[in-house]
Amino acid sequence: MTPLRSSSRPLPPINWRWLHTLAVIGLILRLGLALGSEQIHHPDEIFQYLEQAHRWVFGYGYIPWEYRFGLRSWLLPSWIAAPLYLCKLLHWDQPHLYIPLVKTLACLGSLSVIYSTYFVGRNLSSERSGQLASLFTCCWYELIYVAPRVTPEVVSTYFFVLALAIATRRSPHPEPKTRPKTMWLWGLLWGVSSGLVVALRLQYLPPLAVMVALVLWQQPKLIRNGGLVGMAIVLLGVGWLDAVTWGQPFSSYGQNYLFNKTYGVSSLFGIQPVYYFLESLTYASGGLWIGMLGFIKPVIDRGWLPLASAGIIVLSHSWIPHKEHRFIILAIPLLLLVMAMVLDHYGSSRLTGSSRLTSEPSPSSRQPTWDPRRIFTPLLGTGKTAIATLLVLIIGLGGIVLPPAQGVYRGFYGSPLVGQLYSLTTRQPTLDSYRILAQEPDLRGILNLAHPWFETGGYYYLHRDVPIYFAEHQSLWTGETLGDYVSHIICRTDCPPAPGFQLWQTVGDLHIWRATVSPPVSKILDLDLKNVLQEGVDDRYKPPF
Structure with missing residues (x-):
């Protein structure tokens, strides 16, 4: 050896x-x-x-x-x-x-x-x-x-x-x-x-x-x-x-x-x-x-x-x-x-x-072309x-576009339809939607009905310190106007329109809806939305810090 x-x-x-x-x-x-x-x-x-x-x-x-x-x-x-x-x-x-x-x-x-x-x-x-x-x-x-x-x-x-x-x-x-x-x-x-x-x-x-x-x-x-x-x-x-x-x-x-x-x-x-x-x-x-x-x-x-x-x-x-x-x-x-x-x-x-390749040809062997x-x-x-x-x-x-990428690098995001070739060059709408909303001046809050929090771009992609709600929070708005809490909704293209919102952007298979009226003061639910809980951990162990 x-x-x-x-x-x-x-x-x-x-x-x-x-x-x-x-x-x-x-x-x-x-x-x-x-x-x-x-x-x-x-x-x-x-x-x-x-x-x-x-x-x-x-x-x-x-x-x-x-x-x-x-x-x-x-x-x-x-x-x-x-x-x-x-x-x-x-x-x-x-x-x-x-x-x-x-x-x-x-x-x-x-x-x-x-x-x-x-x-x-x-x-x-x-x-x-x-x-x-x-x-x-x-x-x-x-x-x-x-x-x-x-x-x-x-x-x-x-x-x-x-x-x-x-x-x-x-x-x-x-x-x-x-x-x-x-x-x-x-x-x-x-x-x-x-x-x-x-x-x-x-x-x-x-x-x-x-x-x-x-x-x-x-x-x-x-x-x-x-x-x-x-x-x-x-x-x-x-x-x-x-x-x-x-x-x-x-x-x-x-x-x-x-x-x-x-x-x-x-x-x-x-x-x-x-x-x-x-x-x-x-x-x-x-x-x-x-x-x-x-x-x-x-x-x-x-x-x-x-x-x-x-x-x-x-x-x-x-x-x-x-x-x-x-x-x-x-x-x-x-x-x-x-x-x-x-x-x-x-x-x-x-x-x-x-x-x-390091050897150089002798002058007599060099060719003009x-x-x-x-x-x-x-x-x-x-x-x-x-x-x-x-x-x-x-x-x-x-491998970037051929079958070796299928299943191995598909991961959590952008799962292709049956029979659809998945490319590693594909843009994931869940990330693009957050980058678009980062530029929105009237952003007050987001209701994301398309993905759970761990399938989004997080605040690294959004870079706006606003509340982000998900499907599990929908029941908390009983009897109240959704537009009082969020200014934009992200959902699949087949989701029905929400009262008080109009279609603003389409990003891949996602729709972004925007509130037609902005309230004088935006309401915020009394929830700790940034400390995300993990089932099987937070319900069994206590953080030491």
Whole structure:
């Protein structure tokens, strides 16, 4: 097996001129989907992180049960709060400004996986493996889809692959020429990245533990010391943050384990079979990962670490009763790395000459016309290998609109009709309706008859501190005029008109009705609408805070 220690044979300097171009293409793909669509895969994206950052900066928002019982660290919401606070200072605090800003920053951060997989593939296998790995992570639809989503599993994935790139790093110079300070700083960056992996997603500790053990065993002392300092900094930081926000160091991690593992609260949201992740990975990849296993033997000696990490992620999560495909998103870039090594192994033997794109042709061999074969043949390979490489790219890009997206990424929102193709570029009317109402000057209150609270955009999308009522509140207006409490109603297009309201906007399959008369003083029901209760939790346990 390939060791992690820097090789005595140093890597050649990095001069693949297409790497940054590939990152730009990746950014265009990610921003195109992020800004061209309006879609949320799971309510946690909004209410556990975006909504809490909004509540921190602007002072209002929904409070789900996890934040009443202290199950969540404020680490990720505090990062999201930074650009929101900047928007507040600059008076750009409108959803049509700060939502694209947060998405853009998230997409920029997601580019790290393109660079990291390039270096991991290059370090563990060859230049062409790194190039293929970066190409695949650039174009794979799942990584494009999650790029604008600021959730623990997604952000933790970026830090894990970055840590892997540093752990497998080989210097372009012989090791004695590497400055001690440089080695220590690389170790520090690796330690910080590794610490943040666990701080954000504790369930990623098993695969990280393997990498940490190997680094501490094989890497030079300076890198080990820098890594330990980096992990200590993160450990102290998240402990301090919990002490400030929850009153006790590491309180959120203890509460999370208590409720989800000891009390089994996570099972309230569904229990899936042990084979769920094997099934979802097969379905989401069009069977690609299953096919790869038949050709993996020649690359196990150098690709065992990403392969083992992906396997550990799937196996460790398979024993958790409540399963969602998004929990194992880290496995995707790791499997793409292994796929790159497999195609490199079988493709290099079919190429004539060097398999590297870094070599420049001699002056006598240069041709006056641009020949695309000189660019693409060394990367894609020839014959069956080229077809397999193109198949990965077709599934990767086509997954945005092709059947792999069905069922796996449909989530809670925008469920398609029977026989209707669901695209990951679809705009969800429930989110668009809130963004439209955010611009309405006469907004006094909303009655949402189309969706429950967890299928909306929350106050992060609305950004108006007005009461939002739902279908369960309708009976409270007995004998009173609805227009005294709300100015707008959101309902399906087949709902009957309400007295005193007229149709104002149609957004997809939703109608927005507006009150024809505004009362001098708007009434508000005496309800705590922002502390939303969770059945099976609030009726059994008492918040400790």
